[in-house]
Amino acid sequence: MGDTAQQIIDLAEDAIATKGYSAFSFREIAALMGIKSASIHYHFPTKPHLGLAVASRYRQGYAAALADIDAQDLTPEAALASLVNIYRQQLGNGERMSVCMMLAAEIKLLPVEIQQEMQAFYALNIDWLQHLVQRRQPTWLPAESRVLACQLFALLQGALMGAKTQGSPEYFEQAVVALAKLWPQ
């Protein structure tokens, strides 16, 4: 994977996070790079190929971030706070929504390979949260910790979506306070 291909993925990710998969175009990526759209096709034959490359790298980067948290041997509470921080960072970057949120909304329009990538992204998040819960509640059945993992993830995603839509970081902060309330005391 060359530098040019990397830069194409960078810009495509940004475009998808801002406009969505349907609305972003090869030409706008090319224009930002000072090349022609035909050159993009040299690196990624079709739009589904480029979209899949974006989604796949996005999931892998996310998995690496979760692994980083794990490597710090934090308490479950602190590890969850680190995840919240990852989401919090997305509040600042202006026109950009979240790649996950855009592809989630468009999922019925996506090539099946990208749909599968999104399913894997969800599984990654929920599995990670489930392990976190299980570590804090060792006596729980896996089914119990999975339910709480779903609750935590739904709240986190809803908080980010609402904050981005309203342009209100406060909304995010107020919503994520509820995460702590979902842990058993």
Next chain:
Amino acid sequence: MGDTAQQIIDLAEDAIATKGYSAFSFREIAALMGIKSASIHYHFPTKPHLGLAVASRYRQGYAAALADIDAQDLTPEAALASLVNIYRQQLGNGERMSVCMMLAAEIKLLPVEIQQEMQAFYALNIDWLQHLVQRRQPTWLPAESRVLACQLFALLQGALMGAKTQGSPEYFEQAVVALAKLWPQ
């Protein structure tokens, strides 16, 4: 507003809920009605006009549904359960996501009038939930009840988004269990 205009809005709402504002077209609506796209322009001069009509009617219908709940003089718990039922109904309708979710994801691309409609939709929801919370916790400050309202709404939206994206009604059911945990006992 004639019958034809109503039917156009019906089909446009369905298309927006399925494909989003950017990806739906006048021609597909016209084809479903057995007319030509030029005829759509007679009823709605531009795409922003039609999009605004969809968003506005959607918000008004939603407001009416909330008013219906209010008219039943339910307990706050039962009223919240009724709202959850409204969201639950969206799990069944196949390819359709939620109008709110699609327009929320695309908000940066929307004509400003539709953006404002979305802001009004969020305000409607949060104000309604805030009143609900205030009714259950009469001694709370408005700021406190507003925070809980944001938490409830974020969880509800995240639950629907995750369930729709994964095609998993169970995800929704597991996530919304947490709504009860957020109420003070």
Next chain:
DNA sequence: GTCTATAATTTGATAGAC
């Protein structure tokens, strides 16, 4: 690897007949 040139399609929108 990037270019020019172009094909094929889709889109929002308008003019004018009926």
Next chain:
DNA sequence: GTCTATCAAATTATAGAC
């Protein structure tokens, strides 16, 4: 109100030169 016809623009994608 709906039609035909059309425009101007944008899009994905390909062929072939350099």
